[in-house]
Amino acid sequence: MVKSRVLEERLIKIYKAGESFFWIGGPGEEAFGVPLGLLVNKGRGPEHDWLHLHYRGTPTLVAMGMPMIDSIRLMMNRATDVSTGGRNFSNHYCYPEWNVAPVSSPIEVQYSIALGTARVQQRHKTKAVTIVTGGDAGTAEGDFASCLVWASRPGMELPMLITVQNNGWGISTDYASQHGETHIADRGKAFGIKTLVIDGNDPVESYVRLKESLDYIRKTGKPVLFEAMVSRLYGHSSASGANLEKNQACCVRQFEEKLLKLGVLKSKEVEALWTEYEAEARAAQELVRGEPTPAAESVWDHVYANNESGDWRLY
Numbered sequence: 001m002v003k004s005r006v007l008e009e010r011l012i013k014i015y016k017a018g019e020s021f022f023w024i025g026g027p028g029e030e031a032f033g034v035p036l037g038l039l040v041n042k043g044r045g046p047e048h049d050w051l052h053l054h055y056r057g058t059p060t061l062v063a064m065g066m067p068m069i070d071s072i073r074l075m076m077n078r079a080t081d082v083s084t085g086g087r088n089f090s091n092h093y094c095y096p097e098w099n100v101a102p103v104s105s106p107i108e109v110q111y112s113i114a115l116g117t118a119r120v121q122q123r124h125k126t127k128a129v130t131i132v133t134g135g136d137a138g139t140a141e142g143d144f145a146s147c148l149v150w151a152s153r154p155g156m157e158l159p160m161l162i163t164v165q166n167n168g169w170g171i172s173t174d175y176a177s178q179h180g181e182t183h184i185a186d187r188g189k190a191f192g193i194k195t196l197v198i199d200g201n202d203p204v205e206s207y208v209r210l211k212e213s214l215d216y217i218r219k220t221g222k223p224v225l226f227e228a229m230v231s232r233l234y235g236h237s238s239a240s241g242a243n244l245e246k247n248q249a250c251c252v253r254q255f256e257e258k259l260l261k262l263g264v265l266k267s268k269e270v271e272a273l274w275t276e277y278e279a280e281a282r283a284a285q286e287l288v289r290g291e292p293t294p295a296a297e298s299v300w301d302h303v304y305a306n307n308e309s310g311d312w313r314l315y
């Protein structure tokens with residue numbers, strides 16, 4: 001959680017220093033995103049979990065082992081960026097080797113795209129799960145409703161962990177003025193989908209409930225609609241300033257205080273952790289500064305699946 005937070009705060013500094021064009025990311029969602037990343041059955045192909053993340057997915061990928069420098073290369077639009085070759089913006093990751101689908105800028109389309117990989121997993125009779133994430137406001141889009149319909153057809157249920165990270169905002173529109181339902185997860189009940197709402201600022205609760213849900217999906221092949229209440233720690237994006245919102249709960253500091261009180265960690269160890277990750281992030285930024293931006297000829301790369309064999313029917 002600390003590693004992901006330090007990385008995201010470094011991305012914001014890069015934006016504020018004028019070394020990037022735009023920032024959007026996941027600080028405030030570490031207590032949900034990190035447990036999710038730790039629980040993924042990571043790999044390529046239908047035997048492994050598929051991830052259809054949105055633009056707040058850094059904590060999940062850091063927990064899966066993404067090096068900090070990958071995120072910084074994407075942020076600084078360098079040709080060395082493994083996700084998009086420097087052609088997309090922050091947090092728009094893509095890792096085919098881990099079944100991580102490209103993050104989409106149009107919100108919510110990932111919920112209907114995810115149905116496809118879940119259907120493949122079902123057809124291959126694997127124990128793998130398709131995981132899809134998104135925010136609360138986006139659930140107003142038809143793609144979210146389509147996802148609930150197709151994931152729950154009787155006898156054809158799909159192995160999907162459908163998550164909503166509810167931070168109470170859609171840019172500047174507040175949750176309370178838009179939702180007649182008490183919880184977004186309640187919508188799943190109409191489709192017979194197992195639902196739950198959790199405190200996404202508590203990493204222990206997140207881990208336990210995510211594990212239970214993934215175990216249930218692997219066992220039954222049926223979907224779960226999982227709503228995690230989270231913070232939006234630096235506002236929506238750089239478009240709203242990317243400044244620390246002091247009235248929002250900070251899951252990293254809260255968990256740190258808990259571990260200090262319990263004697264699991266000493267304050268010196270906590271300090272060392274922040275310092276070590278800060279040094280790693282700075283060194284990565286300095287290295288990336290010297291790397292080239294994409295050449296004009298690469299403009300069509302990654303528009304269609306590129307692979308060595310030329311066969312794009314990979315699955």
Ligand SMILES: Cc1ncc(C[n+]2csc(CCOP(=O)(O)OP(=O)(O)O)c2C)c(N)n1
Nearest residue numbers: 105106107135136137138139167169170171
């Ligand atoms: C189809 C589409 N409509 C509108 C936008 C502009 N937009 C980007 S983020 C966003 C708000 C999303 O809010 P929410 O789903 O709650 O996620 P959050 O950003 O709060 O995590 C909007 C409206 C977009 N990117 N795509």
